[in-house]
Amino acid sequence: MNIALATIVLLVILYPGFLFRRFYYSAEFSKEYFKQSIPDMVLASVLPAFLIHILGYCLFVKPSYQLNIQTIGTLLSGTSDSSKVSAAFENIYVHAFQIISYFFAISGLAVIGGLSSKYVVRLSKFDRKSSLFRFQNEWHYVFSGEILDFPNVPGRADEVDFKYVDVLVKSNEGTLIYMGMLSHYTLNKEGGIDRIYLSDTRRRYLKDDKPSFNIDDNRYYNLPGEFFIIPYEQIINLHITYYKVELSPELENEIDSLSINEEK
């Protein structure tokens, strides 16, 4: 039995499924694709590959060609009968152009399908409304504020203007609280946080806790600079507050004409 050949043929057949998932889990959710083991990746690609092949068959094969199931069956069966394998390869060679064209076409379908499925899920907010569609990058939902759109969570993500974060960090001189506006974060390969970037940060020792805040409190030490970066391994816990900003009409007019270079 030729298991190696059958495996290669199976991977080629499943390849549109891999491609679909690669583009579905793209950009902010790409870690979810890569953190899977190979058997998980293969299993999860079966259904999308099957659907893409059905669509590809209806669009590109059925109108113009006759599908030779016997050739596919021979290659998938892993038979060691060399005459059957040779006949199958001969058949593939004769129709090589059509087969390559078919795979090009379904690759396009897989890419468009993956991207558009993600687009539909994100745009309709299905991932926020139902855990069934939720991506595993939980930090994205927390740091973007999209967690506010989850069922039974008060507030709305589109109201959030910025996030203010309190980070409890261990140090040799005691536990510190860093406070600042969230500017950026990076994830590690397991999908957890690697570092968080704060701006306009200040810190104080946790032991200096007292019941009320005071703006001119001398317990605080300001940390000037663009970003204050904290490696996640040093963090004990995070406290995040979502804020909405309202401006007086005169200030609104003042900043209205300013242009900002934002990521597109």
Next chain:
Amino acid sequence: MTFSTAPKTKSTTVLKLAKAGFTQKLLEAVRKERESNTAEGQSKDGKITVKRVGAVKPQ
């Protein structure tokens, strides 16, 4: 709709405030909100108000 590797962390309004040099006023409002614990804080000049999203305002 944008697909970036990290979510947008600050809105255009906040970025414009920063560009115009109003970040300290914004932080002033944040500290006021945290001090008063009423889910709402205002800068000393009253030009910037911050509200905690999702917070239930005390009656």
